[in-house]
Amino acid sequence: MRIPAEAAQYIRKGVPLLGQPNYPSPLLHSSKLSLFLPDSATEDCQVLLSPFYPQTCQGSDSDPRPLAFEQAGPRKSIYFNPAEARAAIVTCGGLCPGLNDVIRSLVLTLTFHYGVNEIHGIRYGFSGMVDSSEHPPVRLTPELIEPISNEGGSYLGTSRGNQDSAEMVEFLRKRSINILFCIGGDGTQKGALAISHAAEKIHYPLSVIGLPKTIDNDIGLVERTFGFETAVAVAGEVLRGAHVEATAEYNGVVIVKLMGRQSGFLAAYASIASGDVNFLLIPEVKFDLDGPGGFIEALKSRLSQRHHALVVVAEGVAETLLPHQKDCCGVDASGNKIYDDIGIYLKDQVARRFKQDGFKAKVRYIDPSYLVRSLRANASDSVYCQMLGQNAVHAAMSGRTRMIVATCHRIPCHIPTEAAVLERKFVDPQGPLWRTAVETTGQRVMRNEGIDD
Numbered sequence: 001m002r003i004p005a006e007a008a009q010y011i012r013k014g015v016p017l018l019g020q021p022n023y024p025s026p027l028l029h030s031s032k033l034s035l036f037l038p039d040s041a042t043e044d045c046q047v048l049l050s051p052f053y054p055q056t057c058q059g060s061d062s063d064p065r066p067l068a069f070e071q072a073g074p075r076k077s078i079y080f081n082p083a084e085a086r087a088a089i090v091t092c093g094g095l096c097p098g099l100n101d102v103i104r105s106l107v108l109t110l111t112f113h114y115g116v117n118e119i120h121g122i123r124y125g126f127s128g129m130v131d132s133s134e135h136p137p138v139r140l141t142p143e144l145i146e147p148i149s150n151e152g153g154s155y156l157g158t159s160r161g162n163q164d165s166a167e168m169v170e171f172l173r174k175r176s177i178n179i180l181f182c183i184g185g186d187g188t189q190k191g192a193l194a195i196s197h198a199a200e201k202i203h204y205p206l207s208v209i210g211l212p213k214t215i216d217n218d219i220g221l222v223e224r225t226f227g228f229e230t231a232v233a234v235a236g237e238v239l240r241g242a243h244v245e246a247t248a249e250y251n252g253v254v255i256v257k258l259m260g261r262q263s264g265f266l267a268a269y270a271s272i273a274s275g276d277v278n279f280l281l282i283p284e285v286k287f288d289l290d291g292p293g294g295f296i297e298a299l300k301s302r303l304s305q306r307h308h309a310l311v312v313v314a315e316g317v318a319e320t321l322l323p324h325q326k327d328c329c330g331v332d333a334s335g336n337k338i339y340d341d342i343g344i345y346l347k348d349q350v351a352r353r354f355k356q357d358g359f360k361a362k363v364r365y366i367d368p369s370y371l372v373r374s375l376r377a378n379a380s381d382s383v384y385c386q387m388l389g390q391n392a393v394h395a396a397m398s399g400r401t402r403m404i405v406a407t408c409h410r411i412p413c414h415i416p417t418e419a420a421v422l423e424r425k426f427v428d429p430q431g432p433l434w435r436t437a438v439e440t441t442g443q444r445v446m447r448n449e450g451i452d453d
Helices: 005-011 099-116 166-175 188-203 226-248 265-274 296-306 314-321 342-357 370-373 378-399 431-442
Strands: 044-046 068-071 086-091 117-121 177-185 207-212 252-258 279-281 308-312 362-366 403-408 413-415
Touching: 005 413, 086 099, 086 265, 086 378, 099 177, 099 378, 166 252, 177 188, 177 378, 177 403, 188 265, 188 279, 226 265, 226 308, 226 362, 226 370, 226 378, 252 265, 252 342, 252 370, 265 279, 265 431, 279 296, 279 431, 296 308, 296 342, 308 342, 308 378, 314 342, 342 362, 378 403, 378 413
Parallel strands: 086 117, 086 177, 177 207, 207 403, 252 308, 252 362, 279 308
Antiparallel strands: 044 068, 068 413, 403 413
């Protein structure tokens, strides 16, 4: 695992504390829980980033200790007096399975385990966290949120784009909100970081805790984002149906586009899960479309032998494959590049080349993107969301801030936000995931000779 030097510095620095935790945790009086972690970061509650020896996540010569995250969980001493704690929850970015599960977990843990009675739900992302918003916060209670985990989407609504961080802090300060849970992807966590810095600038004690949400599974240093496993399962079923469609006609080709702006994790995992995919195209692995060594010739060869083919392409392939896309694409409200539809482009190019070559085939295209992200979480993601919500509350009540709660080697841990947002996570073209994918699809390297980039 390669850790950027700047990220390593933040990891060694650890997760910031708002101050000394002087209040005894209400969990001390609960017969339901007896396991507490040390109040401060010590070696006996650290999770090593690398499981290998010798350590590949080693630090500098001046500090040879292997890099590690602080383990997540309840502490005996907490920073906030539960009677004075006021929390807010915001969901940002695109929809993702598990959003409502996380909201529910946060509310139930705050209410029943810590006795926090004032919890605000921010409507429609960061756009609802400014005084000019037309949508005031909603008070969240256990009774109100009890059934929402049975539904997809977000009970609070969501939106893309940021707001002025100082204005958002003032919005929270006016309402005496001192804990903020930010549920979202890379852009959301960058916004959460800006909010934390703005609060620190005016000496307002605000705990800002991030919960990692994206079906792209591409947040830096985060082992797994919630919603990803559900998306893989749903996409896998789509691919099984697409395979049936492809085999129904002689020389049938079905192209399926899956989400993944910069990383091909969803496309790779879903392709492996289905076992039916013949060609997997992701942003991290370059290929040529035309030429004797390119994709279209490989597709023709496949059809000549088996007379059907299933192709999966991640949306981010558009940036390198479409002639105009790299320099001339706009951005959405979150700053993400807006790509032309790579699936339609690929379908048209394949059909055009086949027609030119007199090669008869039926080419179809499926885009299940919004279906994949809008469903309720499956059992595995629901369990994960419950764990994330509980540990996010434990971290916030202990006074930790500027951090993301996630897992490392499946152990819940605290990741400094500054470290997580430095770089996105990518599929390693030399790593075990891509090797498994290639062995599953049976595809060859689709490059023309003499091209080294």
